[in-house]
Amino acid sequence: MLLKEHLPKQDKIPYYPTTEDTLYWFRNINRCVFDNRLIPFSTIIIKRLRNIWAQVYYDDEIKSPPIELHLNTKFPNKFHFVTVLGHEMVHKWQLEINLDTGSHNKHFYSWRQTFKENGLILTRTV
Numbered sequence: 001m002l003l004k005e006h007l008p009k010q011d012k013i014p015y016y017p018t019t020e021d022t023l024y025w026f027r028n029i030n031r032c033v034f035d036n037r038l039i040p041f042s043t044i045i046i047k048r049l050r051n052i053w054a055q056v057y058y059d060d061e062i063k064s065p066p067i068e069l070h071l072n073t074k075f076p077n078k079f080h081f082v083t084v085l086g087h088e089m090v091h092k093w094q095l096e097i098n099l100d101t102g103s104h105n106k107h108f109y110s111w112r113q114t115f116k117e118n119g120l121i122l123t124r125t126v
Helices: 019-032 078-096 112-117
Strands: 043-046 054-057 068-071
Touching: 019 043, 019 078, 054 078, 068 078
Parallel strands: 043 068
Antiparallel strands: 054 068
16 A cells, blocks of 8 residues: 555645544554554543644653654644654654654654655654
8 A cells, every 4th residue: 555645635624633543544654654663652642732733752761662642632634634643653763663862853854755755744843
């Protein structure tokens, strides 16, 4: 399956994420972009977030792998949601597989071409 052939349109219809939809898109992005190397988030929390669309939450004190994904309750459209999820999955890859800081550094941006090939956009702020 090519991810870009199944991505939602960039329309103006607000999107309200669900856990089921998040898991569906996680599996698809994981398969097409990350070769199924990422372990699913153990917890997905959908709540109102201020000034961000989403975040990977992990305990920085003990350097544990990311265990939670926090998502905003509303996105401009479904394509934006999928793009944000992909962005957070890069941070998950950085922390769990690359054993990196998880910041927007060269390791983060090394995924930009792969994202483009799959019809996604990878930027610091989505």
